[in-house]
Amino acid sequence: xxxxxxxxxxxxxxxxxxxxxxxxxxxxxxxxxxxxxxxxxxxxxxxxxxxxxxxxxxxxxxxxxxxxxxxxxxxxxxxxxxxxxxxxxxxxxxxxxxxxxxxxxxxxxxxxxxxxxxxxxxxxxxxxxxxxxxxxxxxxxxxxxxxxxxxxxxxxxxxxxxxxxxxxxxxxxxxxxxxxxxxxxxxxxxxxx
Numbered sequence: 001x002x003x004x005x006x007x008x009x010x011x012x013x014x015x016x017x018x019x020x021x022x023x024x025x026x027x028x029x030x031x032x033x034x035x036x037x038x039x040x041x042x043x044x045x046x047x048x049x050x051x052x053x054x055x056x057x058x059x060x061x062x063x064x065x066x067x068x069x070x071x072x073x074x075x076x077x078x079x080x081x082x083x084x085x086x087x088x089x090x091x092x093x094x095x096x097x098x099x100x101x102x103x104x105x106x107x108x109x110x111x112x113x114x115x116x117x118x119x120x121x122x123x124x125x126x127x128x129x130x131x132x133x134x135x136x137x138x139x140x141x142x143x144x145x146x147x148x149x150x151x152x153x154x155x156x157x158x159x160x161x162x163x164x165x166x167x168x169x170x171x172x173x174x175x176x177x178x179x180x181x182x183x184x185x186x187x188x189x190x191x192x193x
Contacts, residue, residue, distance in 0.1 A: 004084050004136070013095035017122070020092070021062035022085045029055040030076040065089050069121040072128070083132055090133035093126040097183040104190040113191055119184050130180045 008016060060081065063071070068078055068089075080086055100113060 004087075007088055007091055013092045013099060016088075016092045017065040017096055019064060020088070021064055022068075022089065023060065023081045024063050024068065025058045025060055025079040025081055026063075026071060027056050027076055028059045030071045030074065031059070031061070065093060065122065065125060069125045072124055073121050078128075080129070084136060086129040086132040087137045090126055090129050091137070093122050094183070096122070097187070100187050101183050104187055110191040113187065116184065116188050116191065119187065123182065123184050127180055 008020060010016075011019075058079070071078060080089075097119070100119070103112070
């Protein structure tokens with residue numbers, strides 16, 4: 001279960017953010033809205049302390065990236081049970097952001113974009129898994145074609161040390177992972193201009 005798996009690429013990144021579910025652990029209380037909690041009493045055993053502890057008990061659920069972002073925005077912490085899922089979630093969120101950034105280059109009207117606050121919620125989730133995703137998937141560029149792959153393989157045979165150094169530099173600065181670069185800041189500048 002905790003093994004590398006190929007990235008799911010079917011449909012769009014937005015579809016995957018709203019539909020792919022990942023195995024996570026979160027407090028039971030995070031599954032209910034504040035309004036639901038207001039309308040329905042949580043004291044089911046008669047012992048308020050026991051009910052409070054039960055509501056903070058961690059439960060295993062399957063949740064989408066969008067759902068996790070909303071849960072985190074309410075102040076709950078999450079735990080992703082399969083660390084390789086970080087790569088899929090981070091990749092989908094970044095691809096989604098790049099798609100919106102491409103729309104800024106296309107000159108789409110600012111009102112066509114979702115609220116920046118919604119994108120920031122996803123960015124918060126991406127920041128949570130940035131380090132783990134970068135560590136597990138150090139190749140931050142997508143291979144454009146088989147020709148590029150062939151040239152890369154040919155260069156590796158000629159000078160393996162230089163090619164490995166180039167691959168490390170894409171992900172590392174010194175002994176540190178490259179910091180997270182916010183695409184949302186660029187999109188926000190476009191919308192506000």
